[in-house]
Amino acid sequence: MANKKDFVKEITARDDDFAKWYTDTVLKAGMADYSPVRGAMIILPYGYQIWENIKQEFDGMLKKTGHEDMTMPLLIPESLLVKESELIKGFAPEVAWVTQGGTEKLQERLAIRPTSEVLFSDYYARAVHSYRDLPLKYNQWVSVMRWEKTTRPFLRTSEFYWQEGHTVHATAQESHDETLSVLDMYEKVINQFLAIPTLKGQKTESEKFAGAYQTFTLESMMADGRALQSATSHDFNDKFAKAFNIKYLDNKGKQQYAYQTSWGLSTRIIGGLIMVHGDDRGLKLPPRVAPTQVVIIPIAPNEEVLQAATEIMTDLQADVRVSMDQSDKKPGWKFNEYEMRGVPVRLEIGPRDLKQQQVVLVRRDTGEKIVTPIADVHTKVNELLEEIQANLYQMAKDHLDANIFTATDMTEFKKQLGNHRGFVKAMWCGDPKCEAAIHSETKATARCLPFKQEQLSDKCVYCGKPAKKLVIWAQAY
Amino acid sequence: MANKKDFVKEITARDDDFAKWYTDTVLKAGMADYSPVRGAMIILPYGYQIWENIKQEFDGMLKKTGHEDMTMPLLIPESLLVKESELIKGFAPEVAWVTQGGTEKLQERLAIRPTSEVLFSDYYARAVHSYRDLPLKYNQWVSVMRWEKTTRPFLRTSEFYWQEGHTVHATAQESHDETLSVLDMYEKVINQFLAIPTLKGQKTESEKFAGAYQTFTLESMMADGRALQSATSHDFNDKFAKAFNIKYLDNKGKQQYAYQTSWGLSTRIIGGLIMVHGDDRGLKLPPRVAPTQVVIIPIAPNEEVLQAATEIMTDLQADVRVSMDQSDKKPGWKFNEYEMRGVPVRLEIGPRDLKQQQVVLVRRDTGEKIVTPIADVHTKVNELLEEIQANLYQMAKDHLDANIFTATDMTEFKKQLGNHRGFVKAMWCGDPKCEAAIHSETKATARCLPFKQEQLSDKCVYCGKPAKKLVIWAQAY
Ligand SMILES: [Zn+2]
Numbered sequence: 001m002a003n004k005k006d007f008v009k010e011i012t013a014r015d016d017d018f019a020k021w022y023t024d025t026v027l028k029a030g031m032a033d034y035s036p037v038r039g040a041m042i043i044l045p046y047g048y049q050i051w052e053n054i055k056q057e058f059d060g061m062l063k064k065t066g067h068e069d070m071t072m073p074l075l076i077p078e079s080l081l082v083k084e085s086e087l088i089k090g091f092a093p094e095v096a097w098v099t100q101g102g103t104e105k106l107q108e109r110l111a112i113r114p115t116s117e118v119l120f121s122d123y124y125a126r127a128v129h130s131y132r133d134l135p136l137k138y139n140q141w142v143s144v145m146r147w148e149k150t151t152r153p154f155l156r157t158s159e160f161y162w163q164e165g166h167t168v169h170a171t172a173q174e175s176h177d178e179t180l181s182v183l184d185m186y187e188k189v190i191n192q193f194l195a196i197p198t199l200k201g202q203k204t205e206s207e208k209f210a211g212a213y214q215t216f217t218l219e220s221m222m223a224d225g226r227a228l229q230s231a232t233s234h235d236f237n238d239k240f241a242k243a244f245n246i247k248y249l250d251n252k253g254k255q256q257y258a259y260q261t262s263w264g265l266s267t268r269i270i271g272g273l274i275m276v277h278g279d280d281r282g283l284k285l286p287p288r289v290a291p292t293q294v295v296i297i298p299i300a301p302n303e304e305v306l307q308a309a310t311e312i313m314t315d316l317q318a319d320v321r322v323s324m325d326q327s328d329k330k331p332g333w334k335f336n337e338y339e340m341r342g343v344p345v346r347l348e349i350g351p352r353d354l355k356q357q358q359v360v361l362v363r364r365d366t367g368e369k370i371v372t373p374i375a376d377v378h379t380k381v382n383e384l385l386e387e388i389q390a391n392l393y394q395m396a397k398d399h400l401d402a403n404i405f406t407a408t409d410m411t412e413f414k415k416q417l418g419n420h421r422g423f424v425k426a427m428w429c430g431d432p433k434c435e436a437a438i439h440s441e442t443k444a445t446a447r448c449l450p451f452k453q454e455q456l457s458d459k460c461v462y463c464g465k466p467a468k469k470l471v472i473w474a475q476a477y
Numbered sequence: 478m479a480n481k482k483d484f485v486k487e488i489t490a491r492d493d494d495f496a497k498w499y500t501d502t503v504l505k506a507g508m509a510d511y512s513p514v515r516g517a518m519i520i521l522p523y524g525y526q527i528w529e530n531i532k533q534e535f536d537g538m539l540k541k542t543g544h545e546d547m548t549m550p551l552l553i554p555e556s557l558l559v560k561e562s563e564l565i566k567g568f569a570p571e572v573a574w575v576t577q578g579g580t581e582k583l584q585e586r587l588a589i590r591p592t593s594e595v596l597f598s599d600y601y602a603r604a605v606h607s608y609r610d611l612p613l614k615y616n617q618w619v620s621v622m623r624w625e626k627t628t629r630p631f632l633r634t635s636e637f638y639w640q641e642g643h644t645v646h647a648t649a650q651e652s653h654d655e656t657l658s659v660l661d662m663y664e665k666v667i668n669q670f671l672a673i674p675t676l677k678g679q680k681t682e683s684e685k686f687a688g689a690y691q692t693f694t695l696e697s698m699m700a701d702g703r704a705l706q707s708a709t710s711h712d713f714n715d716k717f718a719k720a721f722n723i724k725y726l727d728n729k730g731k732q733q734y735a736y737q738t739s740w741g742l743s744t745r746i747i748g749g750l751i752m753v754h755g756d757d758r759g760l761k762l763p764p765r766v767a768p769t770q771v772v773i774i775p776i777a778p779n780e781e782v783l784q785a786a787t788e789i790m791t792d793l794q795a796d797v798r799v800s801m802d803q804s805d806k807k808p809g810w811k812f813n814e815y816e817m818r819g820v821p822v823r824l825e826i827g828p829r830d831l832k833q834q835q836v837v838l839v840r841r842d843t844g845e846k847i848v849t850p851i852a853d854v855h856t857k858v859n860e861l862l863e864e865i866q867a868n869l870y871q872m873a874k875d876h877l878d879a880n881i882f883t884a885t886d887m888t889e890f891k892k893q894l895g896n897h898r899g900f901v902k903a904m905w906c907g908d909p910k911c912e913a914a915i916h917s918e919t920k921a922t923a924r925c926l927p928f929k930q931e932q933l934s935d936k937c938v939y940c941g942k943p944a945k946k947l948v949i950w951a952q953a954y
C-alpha cells in the first residue's frame with residue numbers, strides 16, 4: 001500500500017477520503033477542470049472523448065429505433081415555462097434568468113432551459129394535427145442549466161450536457177411503451193458499454209420528475225455504496241397535452257389529446273463511470289468507452305524497437321484505439337500516468353522483448369502481465385479487451401450484490417446503513433409520510449420500486465401497517 | 478412556368494421575391510421552424526441532419542490534424558469578458574445577460590457566450606507553462622448567442638450553432654500558419670462537400686474580427702448575387718496573450734508570450750447551401766451533404782414491384798443514403814415533395830418497368846430521366862451522385878464567374894452593382910474613409926482583399942490616390 005501510494009502521490013486514497021479521491025482523479029487524469037464561472041466546469045478532451053463515445057453509441061441506438069435529432073432554442077420565455085404548474089414548481093428555484101438582451105432591458109424574463117418539455121410541447125401543439133402525424137420521436141444533445149449551490153465535476157454542476165428525448169404518441173399505451181423501451185436502451189448502454197450494473201424500477205410519487213405521470217429509473221451503486229440515478233424515463237400521459245392543448249384528429253375524425261414522454265442521459269454518468277470502476281491508482285475505463293484502449297510504451301527503445309512498435313500500432317489501428325508514448329519520460333512515470341488515465345491495456349516492448357519476438361501486455365483491471373508473441377498480439381489484445389470489459393462489469397456486479405441488504409424494521413434498517421453504506425430493501429405501506437420519515441432519520445431516499453418485486457414481510461418497515469411495495473433505499477449522489 | 482408554379486404552389490418564385498422564396502423553402506422543406514423565443518429557431522430533423530453531416534465531415538478533418546474536441550462553459554462573467562478591450566467593444570451591443578440565478582440576484586452579470594476567446598485564454602493562462610505544453614489545438618461544437626434585431630432562419634438568428642476552434646502556439650509564424658491551414662480545410666469542406674465555390678482573402682481592418690490581428694475569410698455568392706461570409710479564421714498574434722498573461726518558458730528558459738488563433742464555421746452555411754443551389758421547386762442538395770441521396774417511389778405498386786423496390790433499396794443501402802416512400806399519396810405529390818426537399822436522385826419503379834427489368838432515375842439538378850436496367854442501378858446511382866455533386870459545383874462556379882465585375886471609377890462601380898447584383902473588383906488606396914464612403918454610397922462592403930491580387934489600375938476607385946490593393950466588394954447577407 002505504501003508502495004502504491006508512492007506511485008500515485010497526487011491522488012488521495014479512496015479509503016482516506018472518497019470525495020477527494022474523486023476530485024483528484026478527475027483533475028489529474030485531465031478529464032475536466034474548474035472554470036471562472038461558479039458551478040460550471042471545463043470538460044477537457046479526455047473527458048469529452050468519453051462523452052462523445054457514449055453519445056455515438058446511444059445515438060446509433062436512437063436512430064435505429066426511428067428517433068430523430070434536432071434542436072430547440074436555449075431560452076424559454078417565462079410565460080411558457082410556467083404553463084405546466086408542477087414542472088415550474090419543481091424547477092423554479094434552479095432557473096438562471098436572462099433579463100437583458102444587448103442594450104435592451106427585456107419585457108419578459110427568459111430562462112436558460114433547465115429541461116425542454118415546454119418547448120417541445122409548444123411545438124407539438126402547432127405541428128400535430130392528425131393521427132397521421134404521430135408519433136414524433138425527437139431528441140436533442142445539448143447542455144442545460146440548473147443553478148446549484150454546491151458543485152462537483154460531472155456529478156453536480158450548474159451546466160451539464162445531456163440528451164433529452166421528447167416523443168408524442170396517439171395513445172397512453174404507446175407513450176407507456178416508449179418510456180419503457182427507452183429505459184431498456186439506457187440499460188443496454190449503461191450495462192454493456194459502460195460496464196455499470198443497474199437496478200430498474202419506478203420512482204415514488206415524491207421522487208418522480210416534476211410534471212410526470214410516471215418516472216422510471218436505473219439506479220447504480222458507486223464504490224462507496226451510495227446510489228447514482230443513472231438515467232430516467234418519464235411518461236407524461238396526457239398531462240402536458242392538456243396544459244398545451246396538443247390534440248389530433250383520430251381516424252374516426254374525433255379530437256384526441258396526445259400522449260408524451262421525455263427521457264435523459266447526462267454527463268453525470270461519467271461521474272458514475274469513475275466512481276464504479278476507479279481505484280487508488282486512478283481511473284479504470286471499460287474498453288468499449290475508453291478513448292485509448294491500448295497504449296504502447298517502448299522501453300529503452302533503439303531503432304528496431306521503435307520500428308516494431310510502430311508496426312504493431314499500425315496493425316492494431318484497424319480495429320483498436322491505440323496510441324504510443326515516445327516521449328523522453330521514464331517508463332515508470334508513463335506506467336503510472338496511463339494507469340491513472342485508466343487505459344485498459346499497456347503494451348511494453350524493449351530490445352530484449354524484440355529479440356524474443358514478444359511483447360508484455362499489462363491489464364489495468366488486474367495488473368496481470370501477459371508475455372505474448374508479436375504474431376499473436378492483435379488477437380490477444382482483442383481477447384483481453386473483451387475480458388476486461390466483462391471483468392469490470394462482473395466486479396461491479398459483485399460489489400452491488402454484496403451490498404444490498406434487507407430490513408424488516410427500522411433498527412435493522414439503521415444498523416445496515418450504519419455498518420456499511422449500500423442499498424437496503426424494505427417493504428413500504430405507500431404513505432409519503434413514512435418515506436419522508438425514513439429520509440429524515442437515515443438520509444436515505446427511496447431510489448425506486450424495483451420491477452423485480454419481493455415480499456420480504458407484510459408490514460411497512462416504518463409504520464408497521466400493511467405493506468404494498470418493496471422499495472430500494474440508499475443514500476444517493 | 479405556370480405549370481412549374483402549379484407544382485410548388487407553396488413556394489414563392491425566386492424572381493418574384495428571393496427573400497420570401499428562401500423562407501418558404503426553409504419552412505416547407507421542414508428544415509427549421511419559428512420558435513416562441515424571439516430570434517431563435519427550431520432546427521428540425523431535416524435541417525439538423527444536414528448540420529450533422531457537415532459536422533462529421535469537418536470534425537474528421539480536425540481530428541486528423543491533431544485538433545481535440547472539448548467544451549467550455551456557456552456563461553462568461555462580465556469581468557472576464559471585458560478583459561480584451563477590442564473584443565468587448567465589438568460584442569457589447571449583442572450580449573444577452575443573466576442577472577438572476579435561482580432565487581439569488583447575481584453580484585456580477587454573466588454573459589451567454591457570444592464567442593469564447595476569453596474562456597480559452599483564461600484557461601490557457603493556467604494550463605500553459607512550458608514550450609512542451611504547446612501547441613494546444615482545441616475545438617468545441619456549441620451554440621452561441623448574439624442579440625439580433627431582425628432574424629431569418631439559419632442566416633441571422635440570435636442563437637446559432639457553430640464550431641469554434643481555439644489554438645495556442647509558441648510563435649507568431651505558427652499561429653499564422655494554423656490560421657491559413659484551417660482556412661484551407663474550410664475551403665475543402667465548402668467547395669467539395671457543399672459544392673459552394675468561394676473566394677479566399679483577408680478582411681480589411683474595419684471588417685476584421687473584434688480583437689484579431691488578422692482575419693481571413695471565404696466569401697461565396699448567393700443566387701441573387703449577394704455575398705455570404707462562409708467561414709472565417711483569425712490570427713490573434715499575441716494580443717490575447719498580453720491581455721490574459723499567457724506566457725511559457727521557452728527551451729532556453731526565457732518567458733515568452735504565446736500566440737493564438739480562433740476560427741468558426743456556423744449553421745449560417747446552411748443558408749448559403751439553400752441560396753446557392755435552390756430553384757423554384759425548392760432545395761437542391763449536393764449528394765455528399767444530402768440526408769437522403771436517393772428516394773425510391775413505387776408507382777401503382779403491386780407485390781412484385783414492392784419486392785423489387787425493397788431489394789434495390791437493400792442493395793443501395795451498403796453505401797447510399799436511400800429511403801422509400803410507400804405512403805398512399807399520389808406519385809405527383811411525392812415527386813414535388815422530394816424535389817422540394819432537394820433529394821438528388823429519384824428512383825421510379827412500376828409494373829411496366831419491372832416487366833422490362835428497369836427503373837427510371839430522375840436527376841434533381843437537371844430533371845433528366847434515365848431509364849436504367851435494374852442490374853446496373855447501383856453503379857449508375859453512384860455515377861449520378863458524383864455527376865450531380867460536380868454539376869452543382871460547376872453551375873455555382875459559372876454563376877460566380879459570370880457575376881464578378883470590375884470597376885475603375887465610382888460611376889462604373891455603381892452601374893455594375895445597379896445592373897446586376899454581384900461582386901465588384903476595384904482598387905483601393907487603403908484608407909478606411911474610402912471604404913466607408915463606398916459602403917454608404919452603394920451598400921456594398923469590402924468582402925476581402927483576395928489572395929489572388931490583380932492590378933486593375935493604379936488608382937483607388939474612390940479617391941484616385943495611388944492604389945495599394947485589389948478589393949472585392951459586394952452587398953452581403
Ligand atoms: Zn408506512
Ligand SMILES: [Zn+2]
Nearest residue numbers: 906911937940
Ligand atoms: Zn481611396
